[in-house]
Amino acid sequence: MKKGLFGFALFTVLLIPLVGLGADPNVSTNVLEELNQLRQRTDALEKKLALTSQAAPAGGTVRAGSAYMNVSFDTVINGGWSTAPHPAEELELGDHDPQQRGFSLRNAELSLDGAVDPYLKGFANIVFKLDEQNETELELEETYLQTTSLPGNLQLKAGQFFAAFGRQNAQHPHSWSFVDQPLVLNRAFGGEGLRNVGTQASWLTPLPFYTEVSLGVFNGEGGTAYSFRNPENTYGRTPGERNLSGPGDLLYVPRIASSFEMTEAQTLVIGASGAVGPNDSGEDTQTRIYGADVYWKWKSPEAHGGFPFVSWQTEALHRDYEAGDDPAASLPSETLSDWGLYSQILWGYADGWVVGLRGDYVTGNNGQFDENDVTRGSRERVSPNLTWYPSEFSKIRLQYNYDQWDRIEDAHSVWCQVEFLLGSHAAHKF
Amino acid sequence: MKIIQLLLLMALLPFSSYANLNVVATTAEYGSIAREIGGNHVTVSVLGKPTEDPHFVDAKPSFMLKLNRADVLIEGGAELETGWLPPLLDGSRNRKLDVGQPGRIRCAEGVQLLEVPTTLDRSQGDIHAAGNPHFMTDPMNGRIAAREICDAFCLIDASSADTYRANLAKFTQRLDGKLVEWQKRMEPFRGKRIVTYHNSWVYFGERFGLKPDLFLEPKPGIPPTPANLAHVKAVMKAEHIGVIIVDPYLSRKTAETVAQDTGATVVDVAQFPGGIKGTEGGYIELIDTLVNSIARALEQQKP
Numbered sequence A: 001m002k003k004g005l006f007g008f009a010l011f012t013v014l015l016i017p018l019v020g021l022g023a024d025p026n027v028s029t030n031v032l033e034e035l036n037q038l039r040q041r042t043d044a045l046e047k048k049l050a051l052t053s054q055a056a057p058a059g060g061t062v063r064a065g066s067a068y069m070n071v072s073f074d075t076v077i078n079g080g081w082s083t084a085p086h087p088a089e090e091l092e093l094g095d096h097d098p099q100q101r102g103f104s105l106r107n108a109e110l111s112l113d114g115a116v117d118p119y120l121k122g123f124a125n126i127v128f129k130l131d132e133q134n135e136t137e138l139e140l141e142e143t144y145l146q147t148t149s150l151p152g153n154l155q156l157k158a159g160q161f162f163a164a165f166g167r168q169n170a171q172h173p174h175s176w177s178f179v180d181q182p183l184v185l186n187r188a189f190g191g192e193g194l195r196n197v198g199t200q201a202s203w204l205t206p207l208p209f210y211t212e213v214s215l216g217v218f219n220g221e222g223g224t225a226y227s228f229r230n231p232e233n234t235y236g237r238t239p240g241e242r243n244l245s246g247p248g249d250l251l252y253v254p255r256i257a258s259s260f261e262m263t264e265a266q267t268l269v270i271g272a273s274g275a276v277g278p279n280d281s282g283e284d285t286q287t288r289i290y291g292a293d294v295y296w297k298w299k300s301p302e303a304h305g306g307f308p309f310v311s312w313q314t315e316a317l318h319r320d321y322e323a324g325d326d327p328a329a330s331l332p333s334e335t336l337s338d339w340g341l342y343s344q345i346l347w348g349y350a351d352g353w354v355v356g357l358r359g360d361y362v363t364g365n366n367g368q369f370d371e372n373d374v375t376r377g378s379r380e381r382v383s384p385n386l387t388w389y390p391s392e393f394s395k396i397r398l399q400y401n402y403d404q405w406d407r408i409e410d411a412h413s414v415w416c417q418v419e420f421l422l423g424s425h426a427a428h429k430f
Numbered sequence B: 001m002k003i004i005q006l007l008l009l010m011a012l013l014p015f016s017s018y019a020n021l022n023v024v025a026t027t028a029e030y031g032s033i034a035r036e037i038g039g040n041h042v043t044v045s046v047l048g049k050p051t052e053d054p055h056f057v058d059a060k061p062s063f064m065l066k067l068n069r070a071d072v073l074i075e076g077g078a079e080l081e082t083g084w085l086p087p088l089l090d091g092s093r094n095r096k097l098d099v100g101q102p103g104r105i106r107c108a109e110g111v112q113l114l115e116v117p118t119t120l121d122r123s124q125g126d127i128h129a130a131g132n133p134h135f136m137t138d139p140m141n142g143r144i145a146a147r148e149i150c151d152a153f154c155l156i157d158a159s160s161a162d163t164y165r166a167n168l169a170k171f172t173q174r175l176d177g178k179l180v181e182w183q184k185r186m187e188p189f190r191g192k193r194i195v196t197y198h199n200s201w202v203y204f205g206e207r208f209g210l211k212p213d214l215f216l217e218p219k220p221g222i223p224p225t226p227a228n229l230a231h232v233k234a235v236m237k238a239e240h241i242g243v244i245i246v247d248p249y250l251s252r253k254t255a256e257t258v259a260q261d262t263g264a265t266v267v268d269v270a271q272f273p274g275g276i277k278g279t280e281g282g283y284i285e286l287i288d289t290l291v292n293s294i295a296r297a298l299e300q301q302k303p
Helices: A002-021 A025-051 A183-189 B002-015 B028-041 B061-068 B085-092 B139-156 B158-189 B202-208 B226-239 B252-262 B283-300
Strands: A070-082 A102-117 A120-130 A136-147 A154-162 A195-204 A210-218 A251-261 A266-278 A286-304 A307-323 A334-350 A353-363 A379-391 A394-405 A411-423 B021-025 B042-046 B072-075 B104-106 B193-196 B211-215 B243-246 B265-268
Touching: A183 A307, A183 A334, A183 A353, A195 A251, A195 B061, A210 B061, A251 B061, A266 B061, B021 B028, B028 B042, B028 B072, B028 B139, B028 B158, B028 B283, B061 B085, B072 B139, B104 B139, B139 B158, B139 B202, B139 B283, B158 B202, B158 B283, B193 B226, B202 B211, B211 B226, B226 B252, B243 B252, B243 B283, B252 B265, B265 B283
Parallel strands: B021 B042, B021 B072, B072 B104, B193 B211, B193 B243, B243 B265
Antiparallel strands: A070 A102, A070 A411, A102 A120, A120 A136, A136 A154, A154 A195, A195 A210, A210 A251, A251 A266, A266 A286, A286 A307, A307 A334, A334 A353, A353 A379, A379 A394, A394 A411
């Protein structure tokens, strides 16, 4: 019965075009051919019906993801206590770090992305933060386009975006594995990380293993170019107002990264980065930052939800900051050489559960400078933590920080972090 | 001089593998069918391991490179790969794999997906807007995917189209023959409920008249809770449900505990060839193993 009905329906459908086209002999041969093909398909379908007790629906449509852009909103809430009375002033200098005793909300992020047209993709991240007076701060963290169709394995980015320096700088705070920014990234790039308006070209090389080379060119101005043309950070010198006098005054960020599959279950990524540009402490002073990074990950071949895994990530940075001479402040012309590193191990030991341990070390004692400046000087931090992901869209994290530092007293802090994500499914980068 | 040679080598490398169609499949069942259709005209590599959770494959940089050099990408396309494929494609810089190009095969497009949600609500767990993406456990959907793969190969590499069509015919014929056999094997168990860990067997159930509708997970993607396991055990005892099937990446231990308390049998299953022993041969061998091991376990149950 079903079979008969199906055949009738198909016959009717086939008849419709025939009625209109029957008059033209040239067309009719085509139509006959088409009819033949359709008959073959019908045969196949009939066979399918015969094989199965229930009618298999022929063809369907995938109707998901039909919006022009993906929208998501992610909120990170921090709560906790520290022996330091004002963590934001000395201890937790990252802009998205837990900045005060009690609660703080320093990262609620609206993310938009999608295809602009066949040639470009667009991305935007708009961040809302609450300050200590619970006033809302707004930040256009990123907005940039990325090409999809350049030849020669090239890709261009343009707009405001995180510079490709090392591993963590370009990651958004909600995807960090610890509640706060590594100290060395704070020292080199400030609380916001290195991001600026500019452009970047990257090239996937034809080597037999993954190697990507990129060069970012930025204006290098303001607080998000912390070690560069940033009048807020001149190490005691009266900031000069340096305008661009040529392409040499821009900030250049080159990077190379390679990846190797060591075994079926182990992957290694190594990278080297640089950032070179003028700074505001003198008339022709320059800052040079060099970095090396390594990331290793083991993931079980029978992983469920991404667990179990073990990963290790380390970044080391060195900065030479040429500070200008400022007789009024009795500071000489000198190069402030600072360096530091952090190393972190994560162990995803059970579905949704990760334990982590991070060690931080930074130094920067040379130069004639104010000993009370919390943005330089040697300090260490050890941070064990535990994170539980109830699902892909939320997490709860507990972290202890032990801070040792010659400029302030040793500090103990306990921070709890909760995250929730609304909206489109975020894809995970490696 | 050495540097010039090296540069030359680097420039020529990307062209060295162009003799064959370079095919990348997100998961192993597509890879297996691509090999059947493509024969020695294609080189196939698979991204996700057959033993790992296909929702959470790592977006490794080496995969970006594979996609960069691919002529064809075969994916399910029903959001199963949504957590890891998009950033890889962004970095691949390969226009041949754009949606709409013949080089981008999304097998779900020809398939009627089941369990398409009417509202998107994550309090119901990790549901997929397009419908349940585990459609390849129904061999009829495998048949549709094979046709789609063949059509794309013929479009991209017309000179070998005859071979592809012949291979498709051979594959389809073998599958059709097997399907009759499988249906016969499963016929005695029509209407039986079985327990699964995650809701990934609805298509297999629809095809072979089983009801895989009791889950160890309380909601899709949410780990089993004691309360839900107790509920599952109670239903199993009340309705005499005696088979629990478990994918290699899911906790066999949890299933075994439930089996111990209910007298049920745990059966290892996989959605991907190579995921369990005896399925390395390919897609048809995989379905064959699934049908036989589930039928065997159901046979052993007391009526």
